[in-house]
Amino acid sequence: LSILVLHGPNLNLLGKREPGVYGTVTLDEINQLLEREAEALQVKISPLQSNHEGALVDAIHAAMGQHQGLLINAGAYTHTSVAIRDAIAAVAIPTVEVHLSNIYKREEFRHHSYIAPVSIGQISGFGAQSYWLGLIALVNHLKKS
Numbered sequence: 001l002s003i004l005v006l007h008g009p010n011l012n013l014l015g016k017r018e019p020g021v022y023g024t025v026t027l028d029e030i031n032q033l034l035e036r037e038a039e040a041l042q043v044k045i046s047p048l049q050s051n052h053e054g055a056l057v058d059a060i061h062a063a064m065g066q067h068q069g070l071l072i073n074a075g076a077y078t079h080t081s082v083a084i085r086d087a088i089a090a091v092a093i094p095t096v097e098v099h100l101s102n103i104y105k106r107e108e109f110r111h112h113s114y115i116a117p118v119s120i121g122q123i124s125g126f127g128a129q130s131y132w133l134g135l136i137a138l139v140n141h142l143k144k145s
């Protein structure tokens with residue numbers, strides 16, 4: 001099994017960016033955590049970060065036939081992007097949505113996700129562990145189906 005891991009806008013700044021909200025862990029460290037778990041689960045992961053909505057849409061299209069699952073933190077595009085939602089619906093690749101922060105505990109505009117209705121489920125609020133939990137849940141889902 002191969003999993004595409006997409007990190008959306010501003011997540012390249014993790015570690016430096018609002019550490020009170022997002023913690024001090026860097027994106028490289030998150031990818032390393034995922035890599036270790038992927039090895040344990042005997043799956044392959046391909047991480048990609050982009051600040052550009054269209055680049056994320058392109059990556060989702062390119063996943064067709066290449067990856068069996070999608071783990072995505074769409075960052076702020078979670079709350080704005082019909083295009084990313086439509087891309088996930090179009091490729092029909094099982095998707096798990098993750099967030100470092102608990103988006104329901106924060107500003108009202110973060111409470112709505114365009115990605116949630118096209119995802120198997122969402123993990124929000126556990127920092128870097130949200131990704132780790134999300135990967136395990138996604139792989140369990142794929143191995144069952």
Ligand code: DQA
Nearest residue numbers: 073074075076099100101110
């Ligand atoms: C985030 C939550 C979003 O609201 C925010 O725009 C982000 C990060 C998270 O992981 O907590 O960029 O997706």
